[in-house]
Amino acid sequence: MARNLALFDLDNTLLLGDSDYSWGEFLVREGLVDAQDYFEKNRAFHEDYKAGQLDMNAFFAFSLQPLIDHGVTTLQALRPKFMETVVKPMIAPGAAALLDAHAADFRVIITATSSFITQPIAEHFGVDLLIATDPEIVDGCATGRIAGTPCYQAGKITKLQDWLASSAQAFEQSWFYSDSINDLPLLEWSDHPHAVHPDDRLRAIAEARNWPILSLETA
Template sequence: MSSIPTAKANPYLAVFDLDETLIAADSASLWIAYLVEQGIAPASLLEEEQEMMKAYAKGEMDMDAYMAATLKPIAGMDYQALNALVDDFIEKKIKPALYDDAIERIQWHKKRGDKVLIISATGEHLVKPIAAMIGADDAIAIKLEHINGILTGKTSGTLTYQHGKVIRMKAWLDEQDTQFKGSYGYSDSINDLPMLDAVDRPFAVNPDPALALHAQMNEWTIMDWRHENNILR
């Protein structure tokens, strides 16, 4: 049963994962590669990050350890410097990776009057500006700790990973003025099974093998998204 409250004559909520769902890549991995290119992170972090991503693919990642390692390069940075880097990163790395079908699906939801929410197990410094660029109404991501606008390299609050996505989504729903008529959910990853189980209409987008099997067994719609034309470039 869906855990999202419903009401008649209200909009639907469309919840999207970001990495490998809306873009044909992992934004955090692209970000680390970008920081290495800029001379901000050591090249050794690339190999370390890829090893940790192997655990993610199995649903076994230590997200606290991952965030600690990948936030080190920006610890001590202020938001003005960070935001300038992120703007350049999005233009060079994210826009070319967008799935055309994902953008079209978001636009389909917007035309219906639905509210579009992106929930990602990536830092909010990347997710929120990417979500704004894509046209989402809001975004939930891993919060970064800062002191007087200076990043500490640590996270705060519940991490938006696996069941943590549902916890943060419920908290977000409690803050909304409107209850939703129903909900859609989109993801590629078995890590997002709790989130997909929490919506009324789950969709497996370019699913990994474990999610594909689950989707087939539960008769969920499986979607094959491409980005050949890249309509937002």
């Protein structure tokens, strides 16, 4: 019998915060990027994202600069510290129960955030697959460009459908959980859309369409 497909956004859904934004702040604290310049640009891009107006190519050129400056190996070595000190305290108290509710399903974290940042997070959650925005790596070095389709807005559907086309998996129904209006295309694509800690625009749509609205702020 075919399994169901359970899709989860990451930032502000399974996490009570944004891992991409927090990674930038973490690099500032580690002394790897200039504090004032990075904070200002990171905050501006974050506001663009919340408004649904993020230029993903421009953002990745900015956010991947530390990978170019310091090298993939150096920043990989910092990911365990980032996980312990930043990510784990951000995990929503109800995230584990939600994931457990879909234990029999094929579970996917699908996020606009770079796979460089989110790979260890997905491993921690124990999901079956991570679909994220992939940084282009050539000869072990980051180029500052995106490899393939950005996993953002309708690009999430493109990335998911590309994987489905290449996979031998067959699924009966799909669930998707997200907080963001940016994920409206994938929410509409899924059979069972759920809004989690939704922003104001997504909340209005969820209420109008009678989609379930969840909070994972308590276990």
